[in-house]
Amino acid sequence: MTHTLHSKRLHGRAVPLVLAGLVAALVTPAQAADGSPAADTAPAPPTAHTWSDTPHGFASLEGGTTGGAGGKVVTVTDQASLARYAAAAEPYIIRVAGSIKAEPFGAEITVASDKTIVGVGTSGELVQGELNLKPGTHNVIIRNLTIRDSAVEGNWDCKDTDFDGIQMDTVHHVWIDHNRFSRICDGQLDIRKDSEYVTVSYNRFENNNKTFGLGWTTEVKTQITIDHNLFAQTKQRNPSVDNAAYAHLYNNYLKAPLDAADPVWTYGNWSRGRTKMVIENSYYDGVQHPYQADATAELVQRGSVLKDTTGRHDEWGAAFEPGDFYPYRLDKAASVPRIVERHSGPQRTIGTDTALHVPGDYPTVQAAVDAVPAGNDGRVTVRLAPGTYREKVRIPRDRSHIALVGTGKRRSDTRIVFDTASGEPKPGGGTQGSSGSATVFIEGSDVYARHLTFANDFDEAAHELPGEQALAVKTTGDRVHFEDVAFLGNQDTLMTDTPALDRIARVYVHDSYVEGDVDFLYGRATTVIEDSLIKALSRGSDSNNGYITAPSTWKDNPYGFLITDSKVVSDAPAGTFHLGRPWHPGGNPDAIGQVLFRDTELPAAIKSAPWTDMSGFSWRDARFAEYRTYGPGAAVNADRPQLTDAQAADFEVDDYLRGTDGWAPHRDH
Structure with a gap:
């Protein structure tokens, strides 16, 4: 085969391209289209020397x-x-x-x-x-x-x-x-x-x-x-x-x-x-x-x-x-x-993190995930160009050390979205259920997602289904880390779960945005949401617009949901939103939910008695509490259990995440 070289005249000194060690420039913060805060900016440049994975x-x-x-x-x-x-x-x-x-x-x-x-x-x-x-x-x-x-x-x-x-x-x-x-x-x-x-x-x-x-x-x-x-x-x-x-x-x-x-x-x-x-x-x-x-x-x-x-x-x-x-x-x-x-010569930072590009190397996010071998022992970063990826993505249990990273200026620039609800029929019979409805389902461990928007845009008003839960993301893997991510949905937006009732799985959500109306933060995983914005969406009611959390924490796990150093906002009328209710999947009495709102601002939409019963189980038998919440929706009364300072010392971010392996993603920022 003969190849013809086409020369290209560049005016002035050639632009810097070849030095692979150049790091990305910082960009100016901006407001996101989804209404999330100014943290919606490009990823910070890496601190270590990095190398291009494309030739010059x-x-x-x-x-x-x-x-x-x-x-x-x-x-x-x-x-x-x-x-x-x-x-x-x-x-x-x-x-x-x-x-x-x-x-x-x-x-x-x-x-x-x-x-x-x-x-x-x-x-x-x-x-x-x-x-x-x-x-x-x-x-x-x-x-x-x-x-x-x-x-x-x-x-x-x-x-x-x-x-x-x-x-x-x-x-x-x-x-x-x-x-x-x-x-x-x-x-x-x-x-x-x-x-x-x-x-x-x-x-x-x-x-x-x-x-x-x-x-x-x-x-x-x-x-x-x-x-x-x-x-x-x-x-x-x-x-x-x-x-x-x-x-x-x-x-x-x-x-x-x-x-x-x-x-x-x-x-x-x-x-x-x-x-x-x-x-x-x-x-x-x-x-x-x-x-x-x-x-x-x-x-x-x-x-x-x-x-x-x-x-x-x-x-x-x-x-x-x-x-x-x-x-x-x-x-x-x-x-x-x-x-x-x-x-020159081999570098410790090359080959340890393999970069896959979507589109370019792979046409879809799922195709890139499928390229990762089962049992992989090295980080694989799937770098997503700005755009909307209308697909469902599953990271299976035998795929670990995967990172999904958006490369736009804002997290809203790169969206993974689909529109499945739990009551939608499945091919071959039955319905999708919560797992089937998830736009992104993360079963693998050591998964990291950054600078992205995950959404389920199922239109409740346009459909009548036996189940209208529509998850943006479901996780069952351990050590799952979301940084600068938006989760968009209505009912059951983000489910952080475990493979079995008595298994521990940890999820850390930092500098992110979550919105929904009914039980939109739920599951039995140990989950920390820190430095984030949570929006409780109005359903148009003047009495009950929904529930932020629905934990199903295993009874022997002291750590369920921690929402800390964050802000809850809402477009619902005052006194119409619950902080949460206890979920007992299948009526299992061993699911004793745990939620702590700590050092978090609450809006006027939060009810004065913010916890409520669910499916015959009393919220008072769950492990619900606040500590130093503030704002127009904060209060101290008989229906709002508060931790003492001594108790709160055992319910900090590190207590939730460190486990037996010392996992500490919160210390990286």
Whole structure:
């Protein structure tokens, strides 16, 4: 297949794109369309150094390089699994956890098209083996791996072996990023035979003779970007570039080559054949022949630092202008050693959180969730572009460590919504029930949702059904965390439950918005709602407009619902809304609900006697209380149990959430 490069002129200095460590900018707070408070803003920038999961440079052109996006995410710990998934016909994101020792020595693992191979943190290694991309392979990302030790002791020149670290022949759209190569025989990275649209960034090339070569062709086709790489204790091919149409090298750090006394074959960058090479803002320390060019090649160098260099410093020809093809940002040459030493090679933050994009990688939220493997042990973040996703989403019990994150400026920009009610018939008979009505049902544990709106927009007035409960979200998983989220509905908006009556599951809702009318915060999970806005919607009654809570806490669990440091608002008339009532599912007497409103503002809509009975069970047998509530709806009377200061000391956020594992999401802000 022939690929035509279309150049694009950019006016002025190219815009910053390539540095993956750039963090998102803060945005100005704004009022949400759902009426929730000004906390409805973009997520704060991360505190740790983060890296882009999309390539820059030549690998970003002509459709870009997406690797295994759209495929399943799998974790491998052995050679057989790595080889099976890497060679598969379908796309995969392959996480390499731990060290994989290839057998026999120098074994070749074929990598097929549409693959991402990424090391998990700093643990992923391939020892004495090679990753090989055959002719025609395309759309491959290899990141965050250590590939090492296929060199035979005493065989420094490797004349009789071909044990490369990564070898590719006649491929296109490949990104090699944040890897470490050490002691490889023959080449650490060989990019051969008219390969195109390649970017090699933030890698560490160490302890080698023939390090990084490109060419082995008489054609002049290859386009390659090489940036922010470390070459340390490497003798030659750092890199050697033969017959490349365009080779852009910038912000690389070359230092202390082995066998520097060799007058010919110890060198840095070499523009060979008819290559057009541009070198910018690199740093050469103690390098013999830092950059050189054949008489038939072209080489432009600008802005580099030369420290104790000797030999050839060739510059001739016009080469090309990289900014004609893609945007990039140059770091100062003097800063390159610090930047490259610190940020090249495997990073502990890469591979531990796999990003899936909707739309883009996957057409729906559910498709992205389905790509997560059962029993996954690493965080997978589903990043949702602004828009309305009209679908039902289920995160099953065997999927954990999933994050759903909206990427709009406001949480109202990204909505997951559906319109099912519990009384709606199911295919095959029966009705949906509460679980079936939920727009989002989270059975998995360690699930995090941020900067999103979840809604059930079932229209009660337009339908007559035997059950009109319509959940926006139901949870049964443990350690479920909602941050900057809106829950929109009427009856039964948010159900936080557990897999069984005597099981504990914890949910933390922070800086969020919940609205509804009847029992719209309910279930038996241990649930904390903190720093949030709760809106009690009027049903048009002048006496009873609804109930905020309906807990069904297990009798031996002291912690049900805690609503703290929050604000309740309502458009209902004064004295027409209840704080809650006790729910005993199926009449089970062991469901003894617990609710505490603490340090929370209450509106005039709250009744002076705010707790009420349900289905024959008295609210006085439940565990309902207030502590330091205030506002026009707050009062102290015989129908409003209050905790003492001593009692309240045992009912703080930490008491509800810490469990036996010390879970403490509230301490992250």
